[in-house]
Amino acid sequence: MPQKRPTYVELGYSGDFGLTGLTEQLCSPDRPAADPAVDLPAAFAVAARSADGSDGEEAVELGEDARRLLDGPLSEEVLHTVWLAAAGRIFDPAGHGMDIRTWLRSISDLATDRLRQNKRSYAPPPVQPVRDEDLCGEVVAEIRTLARDLAGAAALPDLAPGLEHVVTQADADLGFRLFLRALKAFSVRVSKEQYDRFLGIGERLGYPVAVVRDGLDVDWPPIDTTRRDTSWDFGLSQLAGNAHQDWSTDTARREIHRVADADEPGQSPGTAAALLLEDALRLLDSPLPDTTITTLWVAVSGAALRIDGRDWLRLVADVCGERLREVAPAYTPVVPPARTEAADPVLREIRDMAPAMADKAVSPHWHPLPATEAVTAVEQVVGRVDPDLGFRLFLRVLRVLSVPLTRERYERYEAMGEGFGYGEHLVSEVDQLIQYE
Template sequence: MPQERPAYVELGYSDDFGLTGLTEQLCCQNRRPVDRAAALAVAAHLADGSEGDEAVELGEDTRRLLHAPLPEQVLHGVWLAAAGRIFDPAGPGQDTRTWLQSLSDLATDRLRQNKRSYLPPPVKPVRDEDLCRAVVTQIRGLAEDLTAVTRLPDIAPDLEQVVTSADADVGFRLFLRALKAYSVRLPKERYDRFLDLGERLGYPVAVVRDGLAIDWPPIDTTHRDTSWDFGLSGLAGNAHQDWCPDTARREIHRAADTDEPRQSPGTAAALLLEDAQRLLHSPLSDATLTMLWVAASDAALRIDGRVWLQSVTDVCRERLSEVAPAHTHTPAVPSARTDSAATAVLREIRETAPAVTDKAISPRWQPLPAVHVMAALEQVVDRVDPDLGFRLFLRVLRPLSAPVTREQYGRYLALGERFGYGEHHVDEIEQLVEWPRTGS
C-alpha cells in the first residue's frame, strides 16, 4: 500500500473497515432510514470490535476527510451515496462535517480506553498521482450510471474531489460502497480493474468483491483465472491427515465452493468436475484411480478412487446447479493424446522416475512405491489428458522429495505456461530445486 503503511490484509482485515465498513453495516442492518442516535450506536458497536482495531480505521478515515478542503456539499453527497441514504447527517443545526467529527471523537474515546494518553497520529493521506488518476478514471467511467441511480447530479465530481483533495484510499472505498448500495451492474472487465486497484491499496478481496453486482461471463474452463493449482490436483494439495471418509464430502464442498476472486461463480466446481469426469470415463482401472488419488493427496485419505471421483462429481454438480445452472455439466472427455504436449510431459516423468526408484509415498504405513505411481501418471498423460497428468505429477513430487534440477524446473515453468497455469502454480515445488550454493 502507498505511504509505507502496512497493507490492510497484513493488519488482519478480511472485510470492509473504517468509514466504509460503517456504511456497509448501516445498509445491511436497516431497511428504512435511521436517525443520528441509531447511526452512532452502530458506529460505537463497530469501534468496539477487534479490540479497538476498527476504531483506528474509523478514526483514520474520518480525519482524512475532515483535514481536506472539502465543502459540505461534497461530504454530504458522497456520504449519502455510500450509505444508500439510510442516514442523512444534514439535519436541523447539523451537517456532514459535524457528523464526521462525532465519528472521529467516538473512535478516539474508544482508543483511550486502552491508552488514556492516546492522541490521533498525524493524517497521512494517500495522494499518489498515478493511483489517484487510476481511481478517477474508474469513477468517470461510471459517472452516468451513478448519477442515474443515486439521483445526485454531482456525485461523480464529488467522489473525484475526495480522491484528489483528500485521500485516494477512502475515495475509492466510498465509490465502491456507492456502487454496492445502489446495485450498479458492472462488466467483468471493470471488476478486474477494481481488483487491481484493491491490490495496490492492500485491500482484502472482500472490500472490492462482496456486494458488487457483476455481469459474470459464462464459465470457461480453458481460462482458469487462478494463480494457483486447481481441479483435482488442487483438491489433493489441500488434503491433510485429519481427513476421513465421514467428512470427505464436506472437504469436496469446500474446494468446489471456493471460487477465486476473478472466476465466474462455479468455476472451481467446473474445473474439479472436468478432472473427475475425465478420469471416471477413462480406461484406467479402479486400482490405478485409487493409486493416483492416494499419491496426489500424500495418503491423506485412503479411499477407493472411483468412489471418491463419483463423490467429487456429485458435489460439483450440486454446486453448479445452484450458481451456474446453464453450464454444461458433462465436459467432453478427450481421447488419448499423443501430441507434443503429451510427449513433453512423458519426458519429464520418465526423467524423474530413476531418481525416485527407491522412494515411496507414506513409507511408514502402507507404502505406495514411487515406480507404481510414475507408471500410473504415464497412463494419465497417454490415455486421459497431459494437462491433468502434469498437474498430478507436480503434486506427487513433494511427498516423494524428488530432486529437481534448475533445467528441469525451467522446463516445468514452460509447460505450465503452455497449459495456461497461473503464476504461482509451478513455483509451489520451488523448494525442491537444487539451486547452486552461494559463497565460497
C-alpha cells in the first residue's frame, strides 16, 4: 500500500470495493435470469448505489479506481478488454455508443458529485498508484499462470496481457482486483496453492479476506482434520470460548452454527464443522459418565448454558452434520486415534496447577461449580478420551477461573501446543494470565 494510507480493512471494508465492487454488483443485480444483460441506465443506477454506499465513503475508492485507469498510459483496447472481463460481459459501454474512457470518466464524475454532497468544495486528490516492483512482479506471475484458462473462459485472447499492463503501467492494487474479478466472473478454477498466494498478496495490499475468497472457484483438497490450517482455537474449545451469559436453549443452534460455519480463509469448506464434530464425537462415544460431560461443559464455558452434556454434544453433532452436508457432502467423519502418549505430560501440568485452583469456582455467584470438580472432569478427558482435546479444554478452564501463570509454565504450554500442531495464537489466549514480577 502507499505510505501513510490506511489499509482497506482499517477503512472499514469487509468485501470488495471501488471499481471491482461495482463490477461485482453488475454481475449479480436483481434481474430476470432470461435477460442477463444490463443496459446503460441500469448500469448508471448500480454505479450510483455503489457510490452512495457507506454514507458516500465507497465513492472515494470508486472515483480513485476510475482515475487510476484514466491517468495511466493504457490504450482504449486494453481498458475495454479488462472492463469486459471484470464485468463478466454483463455490461459493455461500447454496445451503448460509449467508449470505455467516457464510461470511466462518468464513474469518476458520479463519485465526485456524491462526495460533494458532504463537502461542496471537494476536489479529487491525485491518485496514489501501487507501483512496488516486487509486488507487480508477483501479480504478473499469477496472471501468467492462468493466462490460457482465463482467456479461453472469457473469450478474450488479449486479456492476460491487458491485465499485466494495468498492473505495471497503472496500479498493481487495481490490476490484482480486476484479475480476481475476471477469475470469478468466468468461474476459472485455481489451485489451493495459488489461492494461498492470492491471500498473501491481498494481505500485503490490506484487503479484507472476502476480496480474494468470496466467489473464487478453488480446487480445495479434501477435509483433513489432522491439518487444522488455523492460527486460532478450534473445535469444542473454540465453541466454549465463544460462550457468554446470554446463551439460551432458544439460540443454542445459532451459536453452534457460528463456529461450525466459520472456516478460516485457508481451510477447505467444512473444516471448522469437521473439527467441531470430531471433538463432539470423541466425548459422545467416550466412557465418561453423563454427569462428567455435563460438568465439563459448565467448566469450560463458564456456565453460559446449563444443559445435559450429551444432549448438548448431540446438538453440536447435528449442526455440524448440516454444515458438512451443505459444503462437503463427500466427507465421511473419521475420528483419528487419540495421541495417548501425550497424556502424562498434560496430566502433570493439570495436577501442578490444582493447588492454585483449589479455592476457586466456576460461576461463583450463581450455581457455583467447585474448581476441583472442573479439574477432575478435564483430567478424565485427558486420561480416558484425548490429551489434545483435554489440553485445549484445560486452557479454557484456566481462563474461566483466571488462574495466574508464571512465564516458565506458559512457555511449557506453548511447547505442548506446538507438539499438538496448534496455530500460533491458540495457547496465547491465556497469555494475559502471566504474572510478571
